[in-house]
Amino acid sequence: MSTKHPIIAVTGSSGAGTTTVKHTFEAIFHRENVNAAIVEGDSFHRYTRDEMTKLIEEAERAGLRGISHFGPEANLVEELEALFRAYGKSATGRHRSYIHDAERAARTGLPMGSFAEWEDLPVGTDCLFYEGLHGALVTDKVDVARHVDLLIGVAPTINLEWIQKLHRDTRERGYSPEAVQDTILRRMYDYVHYIVPQFSRTHINFQRVPVVDTSNPFIAREVPTLDESMVVIRFKDPRGVDFPYLLRMIHDAFMSRANSIVIPGGKLDLAMQLILTPLIWKLMERRREAI
Secondary structure, three states: OOOOOOEEEEEOOOOOOHHHHHHHHHHHHHHOOOOEEEEEHHHHEOOOHHHHHHHHHHHHHOOOOOOOOOOHHHEOHHHHHHHHHHHHHHOOOEEOOEOOOHHHHHHHOOOOOOEOOOEEOOOOOOEEEEEEOOOOOEOOOOEOHHHOOEEEEEOOOHHHHHHHHHHHHHHOOOOOHHHHHHHHHHHHHHHHHHHHHHHHOOOEEEEEEEOOOOOOHHHOOOOOOHHHEEEEEEEOOOOOOOHHHHHHHOOOOEEEEOOEEEEEHHHHHHHHHHHHHHHHHHHHHHHHHHO
């Protein structure tokens, strides 16, 4: 953790909705005139898409479980921790971009599933913002979570997560439904051992719960909308959280536990604005005082 150079991380699995939370943070940064260095977690994958495919096929031919992006073997987790450490110390560090889609490939001239070159973070930023799979990762070799000042978890119910992933990967990334199902199955060990434990380390978790039938996610024609969902917001430390204010401001919200508030899904952006903006104010105020 760093008072002068704070780090904010949004962590969650593929298809969980971390990108939506990223957009909310970007809106807050813009409104509050916060100059954030933004890092995508996918940029710390170890292998290109073609290299991953080859490694998985070789493992399966040998009767083994192929590696997945959820696990540390397929990611540069030591480099990620090094980035967080360097930023917390001196607001420096290196990152790169992962070429997810055709739009970014056309813009960069690089093939989909590859990486741009490593480059230095911009100079003079107010904070580092990370969005990806491993913002709160702890293993026997790395402790990424200890460097983060504000940790946000995004963890929809598992069937909803799968529906979102299926629709995104088939419609936006060109995968077949069968290929996406195979990926989900191959990732399950790493999901249980490396993704789920992170949500016990986060300061705030946002968990979307659909109120429509998602019992068979592999045949769902549409992703449940926010208005067809409730969102459970859990605070690791509820001290200092103004729950009466949130209940007044968010219509139909209610407390389910002493550290949890439940809101209509359509109010998610409002809730994130109300909850996260004061936390960013606090980080920036501490930074100004330290400088």
